[in-house]
Amino acid sequence: MDFLIEDGYYLSDGHEHINWHAGLKFESINYIAFWFKKNNVVNYAAKDGIAVFDKSEFASEGEYELIGDKVKVYINRGNKFEVKRTFIVIQKGQVMDENDEIYDYKYWN
Numbered sequence: 001m002d003f004l005i006e007d008g009y010y011l012s013d014g015h016e017h018i019n020w021h022a023g024l025k026f027e028s029i030n031y032i033a034f035w036f037k038k039n040n041v042v043n044y045a046a047k048d049g050i051a052v053f054d055k056s057e058f059a060s061e062g063e064y065e066l067i068g069d070k071v072k073v074y075i076n077r078g079n080k081f082e083v084k085r086t087f088i089v090i091q092k093g094q095v096m097d098e099n100d101e102i103y104d105y106k107y108w109n
Helices: none
Strands: 008-012 014-022 025-037 041-048 061-066 070-075 083-091 093-096 101-108
Touching: 025 101, 041 070
Parallel strands: none
Antiparallel strands: 008 025, 008 101, 014 025, 025 041, 041 061, 061 070, 070 083, 083 093, 093 101
16 A cells, blocks of 8 residues: 655644643643655654644654554654554555544645
8 A cells, every 4th residue: 555645744633632730721722743754754743723734843753664554653763762653554645543543644735
C-alpha cells in the first residue's frame, strides 16, 4: 500500500484539554499533526484551537519505519526519553494510531 503523501500532513481530530490554575478553568481544543517525509524523517507539531498547519510549524523531528500497513514513529530514538507511536494505514490519506485516533491527510494551504 502506498502510504507516503509528502505534500501535506496527517491531522488528528481535536482533543479537548481542560486545565485548572488558581481556581480558573482554561479550556482548549488541541490538534496534533505528522508530516512524513523522504528518508524516513517525520516532523510533528501541535496547536491549540487551530487545525491548520504551516511547514514552518513542524520544528520537531523524529524518524519512522513503514512495515506493511504499519508505520512506527520514533521520537528521540535510542534516548532515555524515547517515544514510540504506531499507526495503521487504513487507506491512502488516512491512518489510525494505537488509541484508535484517526489522522486525515491535509494538503498544504
